[in-house]
Amino acid sequence: MTSEEFDELALKSKIKFSDEEKNKAIFLLDNMLYDIQSIENLDTEGLDIMVTPLQLENVFRDDNANESYKQKEILNNASNINGDYFSIPKVIKD
Amino acid sequence: MISLERIKQDKYEIVIGIETHVELLTKTKIFCNCSTQFGGKPNSQCCPICTGMPGALPMLNEKVLEKAIKLAIALNCKVSNISRFDRKNYSYPDLPKSYQISQLYMPIGRNGYLEINNINKNRIGIHEIHMEEDAGKLIHEDVNTLIDYNRAGVPLIEIVSEPDISSSKEAVEYLEQLRYLLIDLGISDCKMQEGSFRADINLSVREIESEKLGIRTEMKNLNSFKAVEDAIEYESNRQIAVIENGGSIIQETRRWDDNLKKSISMRVKEESNDYRYFPDPDLPPIIISETFINNIESNLPELRDEKINRYCNTWGIPLCEAEIIVSEKNLAKLFEETVKITNMAKEVSNWIIMDTMRVLKDKKIHINDIKLRPENLAKLIIMIKDGKINSTIAKEVFDAIFDTNLDPVVYVKENDLIIVENKEILREKINAIIEENPQSVEDYKNGKKKVITYLIGKTMKVMAGQADPKKTSEIIKEILEQL
Numbered sequence: 001m002t003s004e005e006f007d008e009l010a011l012k013s014k015i016k017f018s019d020e021e022k023n024k025a026i027f028l029l030d031n032m033l034y035d036i037q038s039i040e041n042l043d044t045e046g047l048d049i050m051v052t053p054l055q056l057e058n059v060f061r062d063d064n065a066n067e068s069y070k071q072k073e074i075l076n077n078a079s080n081i082n083g084d085y086f087s088i089p090k091v092i093k094d
Numbered sequence: 095m096i097s098l099e100r101i102k103q104d105k106y107e108i109v110i111g112i113e114t115h116v117e118l119l120t121k122t123k124i125f126c127n128c129s130t131q132f133g134g135k136p137n138s139q140c141c142p143i144c145t146g147m148p149g150a151l152p153m154l155n156e157k158v159l160e161k162a163i164k165l166a167i168a169l170n171c172k173v174s175n176i177s178r179f180d181r182k183n184y185s186y187p188d189l190p191k192s193y194q195i196s197q198l199y200m201p202i203g204r205n206g207y208l209e210i211n212n213i214n215k216n217r218i219g220i221h222e223i224h225m226e227e228d229a230g231k232l233i234h235e236d237v238n239t240l241i242d243y244n245r246a247g248v249p250l251i252e253i254v255s256e257p258d259i260s261s262s263k264e265a266v267e268y269l270e271q272l273r274y275l276l277i278d279l280g281i282s283d284c285k286m287q288e289g290s291f292r293a294d295i296n297l298s299v300r301e302i303e304s305e306k307l308g309i310r311t312e313m314k315n316l317n318s319f320k321a322v323e324d325a326i327e328y329e330s331n332r333q334i335a336v337i338e339n340g341g342s343i344i345q346e347t348r349r350w351d352d353n354l355k356k357s358i359s360m361r362v363k364e365e366s367n368d369y370r371y372f373p374d375p376d377l378p379p380i381i382i383s384e385t386f387i388n389n390i391e392s393n394l395p396e397l398r399d400e401k402i403n404r405y406c407n408t409w410g411i412p413l414c415e416a417e418i419i420v421s422e423k424n425l426a427k428l429f430e431e432t433v434k435i436t437n438m439a440k441e442v443s444n445w446i447i448m449d450t451m452r453v454l455k456d457k458k459i460h461i462n463d464i465k466l467r468p469e470n471l472a473k474l475i476i477m478i479k480d481g482k483i484n485s486t487i488a489k490e491v492f493d494a495i496f497d498t499n500l501d502p503v504v505y506v507k508e509n510d511l512i513i514v515e516n517k518e519i520l521r522e523k524i525n526a527i528i529e530e531n532p533q534s535v536e537d538y539k540n541g542k543k544k545v546i547t548y549l550i551g552k553t554m555k556v557m558a559g560q561a562d563p564k565k566t567s568e569i570i571k572e573i574l575e576q577l
Binding site for chain 2: 012013014051052054056057058059060061062063064065066068069070071074075080082083084085086087088089090091092
């Protein structure tokens with residue numbers, strides 16, 4: 001993984017890295033990608049696509065409303081609220 | 095100088111594809127049991143699942159799957175036998191998990207079409223339809239942005255058309271037809287103002303007969319069919335002007351400003367469109383059996399086009415009238431049930447197209463608030479057929495019973511509006527009239543037959559319009575002959 005690829009991924013993930021952390025992370029990611037490459041090299045010709053490794057399928061719930069969490073509980077962990085709302089720095093420019 | 099309109103017509107064609115998002119009429123959200131009720135107190139319909147708390151496990155609402163399959167069938171799509179959810183990753187505060195659960199690789203339906211014109215049977219291809227969750231609502235204030243997550247997790251179906259649409263008119267027809275379908279199927283209430291039916295327009299222009307598609311822009315924030323029409327006209331003119339002036343189109347998302355009547359670039363950085371989709375490991379795959387699909391298919395309600403055909407073919411209603419009646423569920427219901435009682439489709443259609451529409455407009459009543467019941471409309475129509483009231487009186491009765499649902503038979507009796515058929519009463523009145531008009535007897539004997547019309551008029555006046563004209567005429571002749 002190049003330094004630029006890493007920066008782009010960090011930007012999209014909204015995570016800041018120090019140079020030291022970045023070098024360590026690139027090393028770890030490269031190792032992961034190497035392992036994945038060996039899977040990619042397997043011959044899968046003629047095999048069906050595996051939709052999921054899970055044994056489960058068709059897990060549904062009925063359309064019945066339950067009591068939601070109290071508004072106070074939902075807003076409780078927010079660092080900034082304004083009345084009924086979560087409040088954050090403005091995200092669009094005028 | 096050649097006008098832009100002329101260049102547009104002669105040199106370019108417009109290529110449009112539409113992505114439509116509809117909010118489903120379910121009681122609860124797509125992956126949790128929170129209510130979907132519109133207009134609740136902000137952040138009061140939320141739980142750890144729809145606010146993206148760590149460790150919360152989503153579970154699919156079965157009704158969402160049913161509705162999606164219903165729509166896939168109605169849009170002539172191939173319903174997938176295996177379907178699955180994927181994560182669409184992007185960071186924006188309306189999305190508490192930083193990813194939206196959507197479908198990219200295995201959507202619920204593919205390769206369908208929608209017919210948008212009853213006469214030409216013009217088909218617009220449906221590329222795919224998929225299920226996903228809605229995001230929360232952001233309110234931008236002076237300094238801060240406020241967030242309400244009540245809408246986060248409300249079930250959506252996205253319908254992606256093929257780029258088969260070539261004008262603003264066609265785009266609106268497509269959306270109207272789709273809206274009818276969604277309402278008929280009970281999938282969505284499709285209220286554009288409340289955001290339960292939202293269309294994004296992908297538009298490009300190219301020179302006629304050019305093989306290559308032009309670069310497209312995506313337009314958002316279209317809150318009415320009129321806005322869709324205006325936005326397409328504006329954006330196609332803008333693109334043509336750019337190209338004619340030697341410039342090139344940038345692939346971008348643009349926001350329609352309905353007050354300024356123009357589209358404005360949202361300047362979204364290109365890289366932010368890299369969504370890094372991957373299968374959502376929290377949601378097991380959906381295996382859909384043929385039996386399940388067949389079961390839904392056999393329970394589909396009659397759709398708009400089928401209804402229009404039935405009205406035209408079985409009951410002989412003109413296409414334009416059938417289209418108006420079918421456009422509103424309540425009108426169609428009033429029509430069908432009244433026809434069932436009276437077996438007089440044409441007459442019922444007339445009362446709906448002419449008088450119902452007139453009274454709705456005059457009294458500013460919404461179609462959904464019609465009080466008149468089919469049995470009472472039927473009674474009114476039968477009274478006219480039996481000659482108990484004439485058409486002038488019938489209109490008066492209709493106006494009176496429309497927003498009260500009074501029984502027209504009772505109303506007519508209580509207000510003495512029944513045409514007098516009783517020959518004895520009529521004879522008595524007519525005798526008196528003839529006595530007061532000796533000259534008319536003379537005239538009749540002298541061969542002036544027109545005097546009968548004059549006497550009918552006199553009788554009607556005395557009887558306040560309630561005499562049966564045919565019987566009145568017979569009695570007058572009888573009396574005059576005997577004198």
